[in-house]
Amino acid sequence: MHTLSGSLSTGNTTPSALDALLDLKHPVKAAIADWADTSLQPDDLDQRDEQCSFWTEGWQRAADKGLLSLMVDPAFGGAGADIVSGLLWFEGLGYGCPDAGLNFALACQAWTMQPIIERFGTDEQKARYLPSLISGERYGAFTITEAESGSDSFTMGTTYKASDDGYVLNGTKAYVTMAPQADVFVVFATKDPALGSWGVTTFLVDADTPGLTVSANRPKMGLRTTPFADVNFDNCEISTAQRIGPEGSGASIFSSAMEAERAFVLAFQIGAMERQLDDAVAFARTRNQFGKPIGDFQAVSHRLADMKLRHESSRLLLYKAAGLAMQGKPSMEAAALAKIQASEASIASSVDALLTHGARGYVTEFGVERNLRDVAGGVIYGGTSDIQRNIVARMLGLS
Ligand SMILES: Cc1cc2nc3c(=O)[nH]c(=O)nc-3n(C[C@H](O)[C@H](O)[C@H](O)COP(=O)(O)OP(=O)(O)OC[C@H]3O[C@@H](n4cnc5c(N)ncnc54)[C@H](O)[C@@H]3O)c2cc1C
Incomplete structure (x- = not known):
């Protein structure tokens, strides 16, 4: 049993960064830690760690609690909480829930994938994707890395080409957290690798789009309960409505989002x-x-x-x-x-x-x-x- 308090509620006040810093047992964090300690205690973690298996029920419990909707605009079903509240919730999650793979998967979606849609997506994209992502019904993933472009990410080889009513994607992304589970991907692709960061554009691609395939899970050293795979685009056709931001804005979206x-x-x-x-x-x-x-x-x-x-x-x-x-x-x-x-x-x-x-x-x-x-x-x-x-x-x- 890991407990930071016992009976504290999340409260309605907005904590400042200083409040959060000075109070190691901040009530918001303590309440989530206590909740996770009772509600997110898998009894098969060693086995799932060995088998690299994801805890879907834990994901749904966390979504039902509000971990994915917490920081999202109420217009799309979120709670509209600020960054400090989000950090306190995730600290509490990490304290109470021992399944780091689950926690990492939740953190990636809440801090990286969803914010790109919310901050840079069109109203239609937000309305189409955010409600089902934050409810836990659908999973999202974020793909920029490739086998040959890691830290030097804007030298990517995944390309997009304009077609009659949209774009055609080709290339392979690597090491994508949650790829085997994902229903939708945020994808960074380039018009021409020679353009460097200026050529990069961001897209939203549904996992069932013809031409998109996901590799088998790639077992790894740790966070083994988070699914992890490569994503291949083979003449994958998407509509213009699946582009996030203007063409060429991918590098600035990535830098700002990260x-x-x-x-x-x-x-x-x-x-x-x-x-x-x-x-x-x-x-x-x-x-x-x-x-x-x-x-x-x-x-x-x-x-x-x-x-x-x-x-x-x-x-x-x-x-x-x-x-x-x-x-x-x-x-x-x-x-x-x-x-x-x-x-x-x-x-x-x-x-x-x-x-x-x-x-x-x-x-x-x-x-x-x-x-x-x-x-x-x-x-x-x-x-x-x-x-x-x-x-x-x-x-x-x-x-
Ligand atoms: C658990 C996990 C989850 C991940 N999830 C995702 C995901 O969801 N989506 C996604 O797109 N990617 C994901 N990645 C990939 C991750 O972003 C890359 O692994 C990372 O950016 C590094 O790239 P690389 O592995 O190709 O290493 P490289 O870039 O090849 O680096 C190899 C080594 O060289 C060093 N190096 C490289 N360039 C420099 C430099 N300029 N100065 C100093 N040192 C340098 C690096 O620090 C490192 O030590 C994930 C990786 C891990 C481990």
């Missing part, structure tokens, strides 16, 4: 870091060696202090980025710092949790080793740590 969201996606992982710390502290208090609790050994207690430092500093940077974004100020540097810190701190703390638990950390049944595998992807997706450091260096005036 400015701070690349860090916000990690809120669930920061919640998981807190649960990991609480578990490690509880273990250090009760595991006795040499006639006393292992937490009495400074080598162990300092490891836990370092985990606390990493967790709090990750939150500090995350809510700084959120505060800036909510004030409409540039948040790219703060978000890059938050992403580096949260993703790298999660790995370091997962190693410390493993060490603290000894062999219990290494065997599968306690979930400690799974945390380490689950957090490893955070330094890659949404732009690698190296790419985030490039952003920070650029902001410092370096090349």
Whole structure:
């Protein structure tokens, strides 16, 4: 049982970034953590982790609770909540629900895929897609990466060509979260690779469009319960109504959509870091060696202090980025710092949790080793740590 409170409600007030930062047990976060601790506790997680299988029932429960609709405009069925509320909900989710693959899938749709439709889509696209996405009925995915264009994403080889009444897409996207499950894809394609970022346009493509095929699930190190695959477009015809934004605006849509969201996606992982710390502290208090609790050994207690430092500093940077974004100020540097810190701190703390638990950390049944595998992807997706450091260096005036 992981609990941050017991009987707190989500309340009706709008928390500020400072409120969220100063109150580790903020009532909004605590209420979601407690809800997830009771409602999102899969009893077959080890098995699904081994078999790479997604928890559809958990997804629906989370959607019913409002995790996907929370930040969406009430005109399309959402709650219209702000970024800080969204981060508190996702932190609470990460604290209470141990299925990081489910949490990651929810975070990708809520922070990356849906906002592109809401911010850049036409009224018709919003009305057609948002209600069924936020209700959990349909799944969405976001595709930019390709086998040969990863960090250098605008060198993509997936092309679009104008046809009589729309466009024809050709190419293959890689490493797409939720692809095997998705009903609709946000797709970035280029008119001509030689045009670089100027040639990129964004499209919405239904999964049942002729010419679109999805590969089998690609098993991975962690987040194994999130389906993951490649998406192929073979003379895939779509109408003009499926284009998001003007032709050539894909790079700016991508950059704007990812400015701070690349860090916000990690809120669930920061919640998981807190649960990991609480578990490690509880273990250090009760595991006795040499006639006393292992937490009495400074080598162990300092490891836990370092985990606390990493967790709090990750939150500090995350809510700084959120505060800036909510004030409409540039948040790219703060978000890059938050992403580096949260993703790298999660790995370091997962190693410390493993060490603290000894062999219990290494065997599968306690979930400690799974945390380490689950957090490893955070330094890659949404732009690698190296790419985030490039952003920070650029902001410092370096090349
Ligand atoms: C769990 C997970 C989920 C993902 N989900 C999606 C998704 O839903 N949709 C999607 O489109 N993609 C997704 N991706 C793909 C992800 O965005 C890419 O893996 C990422 O952008 C890096 O690209 P790459 O893997 O090709 O690595 P590369 O770009 O080939 O990088 C390899 C190495 O070189 C370094 N490097 C590259 N360029 C530079 C540079 N200029 N300066 C310094 N170092 C550099 C990198 O940091 C890295 O260490 C996902 C990846 C993972 C792991």
